[in-house]
Amino acid sequence: MRQENVRVSIWGFGAMGGGIAEVLLRKKGVDIVGVCDIHPDRVGKSIFEVLGVPRGARRDVVISGDIDQVVTRGSADVVILATDSFTRKAFDKIKLIVERGINVISTAEEMAYPKAKEPALAEELDRLAKANGVSILGTGINPGLMMDLLVILMTGACTDVDYIKAERVNSLSPFGPAVMEEQGVGLTPEEFKAQSASGHLAGHVGFNESVNMICDAIGWKLDKPVEQSMAPIVSNVLRKTKYAEVKPGNVAGCTMLGFGTVGGKLAVEMVHPQQIEPELEGTDTGDYVVIKGTPNVNLSNKPEVPGGIGTIAMCINMIPQVINARPGLFTMIDLPVPRAIMGDMREQIHQ
Amino acid sequence: MRQENVRVSIWGFGAMGGGIAEVLLRKKGVDIVGVCDIHPDRVGKSIFEVLGVPRGARRDVVISGDIDQVVTRGSADVVILATDSFTRKAFDKIKLIVERGINVISTAEEMAYPKAKEPALAEELDRLAKANGVSILGTGINPGLMMDLLVILMTGACTDVDYIKAERVNSLSPFGPAVMEEQGVGLTPEEFKAQSASGHLAGHVGFNESVNMICDAIGWKLDKPVEQSMAPIVSNVLRKTKYAEVKPGNVAGCTMLGFGTVGGKLAVEMVHPQQIEPELEGTDTGDYVVIKGTPNVNLSNKPEVPGGIGTIAMCINMIPQVINARPGLFTMIDLPVPRAIMGDMREQIHQ
Numbered sequence: 204m205r206q207e208n209v210r211v212s213i214w215g216f217g218a219m220g221g222g223i224a225e226v227l228l229r230k231k232g233v234d235i236v237g238v239c240d241i242h243p244d245r246v247g248k249s250i251f252e253v254l255g256v257p258r259g260a261r262r263d264v265v266i267s268g269d270i271d272q273v274v275t276r277g278s279a280d281v282v283i284l285a286t287d288s289f290t291r292k293a294f295d296k297i298k299l300i301v302e303r304g305i306n307v308i309s310t311a312e313e314m315a316y317p318k319a320k321e322p323a324l325a326e327e328l329d330r331l332a333k334a335n336g337v338s339i340l341g342t343g344i345n346p347g348l349m350m351d352l353l354v355i356l357m358t359g360a361c362t363d364v365d366y367i368k369a370e371r372v373n374s375l376s377p378f379g380p381a382v383m384e385e386q387g388v389g390l391t392p393e394e395f396k397a398q399s400a401s402g403h404l405a406g407h408v409g410f411n412e413s414v415n416m417i418c419d420a421i422g423w424k425l426d427k428p429v430e431q432s433m434a435p436i437v438s439n440v441l442r443k444t445k446y447a448e449v450k451p452g453n454v455a456g457c458t459m460l461g462f463g464t465v466g467g468k469l470a471v472e473m474v475h476p477q478q479i480e481p482e483l484e485g486t487d488t489g490d491y492v493v494i495k496g497t498p499n500v501n502l503s504n505k506p507e508v509p510g511g512i513g514t515i516a517m518c519i520n521m522i523p524q525v526i527n528a529r530p531g532l533f534t535m536i537d538l539p540v541p542r543a544i545m546g547d548m549r550e551q552i553h554q
Numbered sequence: 555m556r557q558e559n560v561r562v563s564i565w566g567f568g569a570m571g572g573g574i575a576e577v578l579l580r581k582k583g584v585d586i587v588g589v590c591d592i593h594p595d596r597v598g599k600s601i602f603e604v605l606g607v608p609r610g611a612r613r614d615v616v617i618s619g620d621i622d623q624v625v626t627r628g629s630a631d632v633v634i635l636a637t638d639s640f641t642r643k644a645f646d647k648i649k650l651i652v653e654r655g656i657n658v659i660s661t662a663e664e665m666a667y668p669k670a671k672e673p674a675l676a677e678e679l680d681r682l683a684k685a686n687g688v689s690i691l692g693t694g695i696n697p698g699l700m701m702d703l704l705v706i707l708m709t710g711a712c713t714d715v716d717y718i719k720a721e722r723v724n725s726l727s728p729f730g731p732a733v734m735e736e737q738g739v740g741l742t743p744e745e746f747k748a749q750s751a752s753g754h755l756a757g758h759v760g761f762n763e764s765v766n767m768i769c770d771a772i773g774w775k776l777d778k779p780v781e782q783s784m785a786p787i788v789s790n791v792l793r794k795t796k797y798a799e800v801k802p803g804n805v806a807g808c809t810m811l812g813f814g815t816v817g818g819k820l821a822v823e824m825v826h827p828q829q830i831e832p833e834l835e836g837t838d839t840g841d842y843v844v845i846k847g848t849p850n851v852n853l854s855n856k857p858e859v860p861g862g863i864g865t866i867a868m869c870i871n872m873i874p875q876v877i878n879a880r881p882g883l884f885t886m887i888d889l890p891v892p893r894a895i896m897g898d899m900r901e902q903i904h905q
Contacts, residue, residue: 226713348711352891356707359892360699360859362577362867422897496894498863502855508711509849516713516848537890540703541710543847546773 209233209522209548212279212305214296215286216240216253216266218379219310222515223283225254228261230519232547237273238266274300280526281306283518288312288408290321294328297339301331306525307339308518314341315351316412316534319429329532338528342521342535344513345371346409346416349490349504350473352535354413355420357492357500364421364496369413370474372488373507374481375456376444383447387435388479390454395435406433407475410461414471420536423465431461431473442480455479517541523551560584560873560899563630563656565647566637567591567604567617569730570661573866574634576605579612581870583898588624589617625651631877632657634869639663639759641672645679648690652682657876658690659869665692666702667763667885670780680883689879693872693886695864696722697760697767700841700855701824703886705764706771708843708851715772715847720764721825723839724858725832726807727795734798738786739830741805746786757784758826761812765822771887774816782812782824793831806830868892874902 209232213220216238227235238250246268251258253266267273274282282300287293290313297314300307317325332339341347350369358364375382382388385405387395398404414429438455442448449455456478463471481488488507494500520541528538535541544551560583564571567589578586589601597619602609604617618624625633633651638644641664648665651658668676683690692698701720709715726733733739736756738746749755765780789806793799800806807829814822832839839858845851871892879889886892895902 229714344711348707353707355893356699356704356891357855358894359871360695360864360867361894362863362870363580364894364896420893422895422901424897497867498860500855500859501857502853504708504851504853506852508851512713512849513711516711519713520710536893539888540707540891542706542771542887543709543712543715544773545715546775550773 205549205552209552210236210279212237212273212282214239214282214284216245218511219514220285221254222511223518224250225256226515226519228256230544230548232549235264236279238264239270239273240266241268274303274305276303279305281308281522283308285310290314290317290324294324297328298331301335301337301339304335304337306337308521308525309341310343310514310518311341312343312346312408313412315343315346316416317341319411319415325532332532333530336530338525338530339532340521340525342517344508344510344517346412347517347535349508351413351416354417354492355536357494357502358421361494361496361498364494366470366495367417368472368493370491371507372486373477373510374488375477375479377511380446386457386477387454388447388456389449392435392437392454395454399433406457407459410473413473414461414463416534416536417471418463423470426464426467429461429463431459434458436476436478440483442483444479447479449479520544523548527553556900556903560903561587561630563588563624563633565590565621565633565635567596569862570865571636572605573862574869575601576607577866577870579607581895581899583900586615587630589615590621590624591617592619625654625656627654630656632659632873634659636661641665641668641675645675648679649682652686652688652690655686655688657688659872659876660692661694661865661869662692663694663697663759664763666694666697667767668692670762670766676883683883684881687881689876689881690883691872691876693868695859695861695868697763698868698886700859702764702767705768705843706887708845708853709772712845712847712849715845717821717846718768719823719844721842722858723837724828724861725839726828726830728862731797737808737828738805739798739807740800743786743788743805746805750784757808758810761824764824765812765814767885767887768822769814774821777815777818780812780814782810785809787827787829791834793834795830798830800830871895874899878904
């Protein structure tokens with residue numbers, strides 16, 4: 204077993220980056236060695252103060268607004284980048300880390316399968332990683348696990364696959380104002396329609412990534428780019444959370460559908476309704492995988508794996524695999540499966 | 555993409571080996587180049603005759619009883635060994651293949667995690683594989699996926715795990731006389747008790763492998779070896795299949811339980827009742843994974859992935875990963891996830 208603890212730096216200390224830090228502080232064999240965040244409420248503060256976690260005997264880590272102070276050659280084994288959703292936006296940050304010789308785990312949804320939307324950038328990232336002897340991975344709960352890697356794993360039990368449906372019915376109740384805005388929660392149906400048409404509603408980012416990951420993994424060639432649609436979930440009742448209030452007749456969330464066709468047939472279907480307080484109208488949350496093939500698969504996980512904690516877990520649990528990987532850009536289908544780390548993280552490192 | 559088709563030889567042409575061949579014949583980019591089997595009904599016959607599959611334009615493959623004729627240096631990319639359940643029995647065969655410079659996939663249940671029962675042999679296999687520049691993998695549906703790799707994958711969504719239960723409720727109805735005998739189907743309860751006590755009933759082989767795989771993957775140290783128990787499933791009704799008849803009051807199958815304790819607490823529980831015609835008494839078959847942790851996981855797959863076709867699929871679907879692996883002995887937690895192969899198998903080979 205290696206002597207020194209695994210060293211992790213975190214770039215972006217919002218809900219994800221902060222949540223990752225909080226869990227890492229409870230894990231054995233790993234230290235947080237640096238944090239970069241530009242939010243004025245956080246710069247210059249101790250991560251223990253920001254997280255409300257007693258520091259104990261640990262070395263203090265002060266949040267820096269200057270990435271050049273945090274990410275220097277040899278300063279960490281891996282940087283977790285938790286700042287963006289899109290490859291194009293994360294690219295320069297990943298490049299900076301890689302060129303300083305450090306492995307990267309990105310929470311950006313598009314980075315879960317970057318060649319789906321940004322093939323040229325993905326190629327460049329792979330080249331940079333190899334040139335600098337490090338590895339890059341994008342991961343998260345979705346994309347990254349529930350609507351893609353889990354599906355792919357289950358096809359491993361099949362000799363033949365004809366059709367795949369991945370469905371994720373989840374609750375947005377725990378999320379804050381940013382997510383409410385992205386999903387259109389609280390809007391009137393007319394406002395939803397207008398904002399959707401103007402591209403203001405992000406909805407779920409990931410269908411392109413999940414569908415392409417599945418098809419490449421099992422050897423299906425898509426006839427055309429993944430198609431998707433977005434529709435409001437109009438509530439019949441009053442729904443309230445800490446951050447949102449939805450009057451009857453207004454929008455409680457957003458259903459996204461995605462379609463991949465292969466050989467002229469609908470081959471991969473994605474169904475992902477996200478809303479606050481789904482149980483108020485009898486909607487059971489859960490993750491579902493249907494595979495029509497030999498044999499059929501009919502998987503469900505109820506209730507759903509929550510998005511926030513699930514993404515935090517995936518980013519932490521893939522640290523050993525990213526350190527162990529040979530240089531290059533990887534996706535979840537290239538590396539050994541994620542697993543909880545209940546022992547000393549150093550035991551999972553091969554070098 | 556590599557030019558030549560992937561070349562597979564099969565050692566053991568019973569239900570598994572024959573089933574693997576039948577599926578491989580439908581796949582693109584892969585050829586069966588040799589088959590060894592010692593059963594007098596099969597030696598000297600064409601695999602197409604034995605399988606009842608039209609040969610078409612394919613090169614004929616005649617089943618040989620002499621492994622030295624089938625497995626020669628450079629004759630195949632991988633040999634699928636489908637002859638044994640136990641590492642000790644498969645060892646010499648794996649050694650022979652490896653020393654001729656060919657990768658091995660073994661269906662032996664113990665080979666799914668050989669260090670659980672045979673740590674010295676596992677170490678020797680790893681040494682042999684590295685010395686000969688090839689890789690070795692044991693796989694199957696269980697052990698190999700439903701009660702271990704799937705469980706481990708789902709812990710990947712967890713920051714913390716307290717307790718794990720894997721349950722597999724399956725039907726033995728499709729199986730032949732050998733399985734009926736191993737599981738005690740058709741015996742009186744007294745006969746079951748006597749045969750169980752004398753070690754005549756194999757039951758399920760795999761709890762040691764699955765529990766150790768899970769614990770090593772997530773970093774739990776078992777307090778003591780895995781404990782297991784075996785009990786008859788006594789039928790209240792008449793149950794009949796092609797190969798078995800169970801009178802009311804007699805044994806329709808066998809429930810195996812397995813327990814792994816960590817830090818003085820029951821940490822991993824395995825529940826695996828196998829019987830013919832379970833639906834006659836209202837038993838729903840399925841695969842179930844319960845994880846108590848952060849978050850909880852409550853997964854089910856109904857009905858269960860069938861054992862025979864599932865194992866056939868796993869052996870075929872892992873061929874590219876075994877060819878791509880660096881030299882050594884591997885288990886399912888070391889390699890990228892299994893996936894159906896619906897395209898040309900050569901596209902999945904990296905070299």
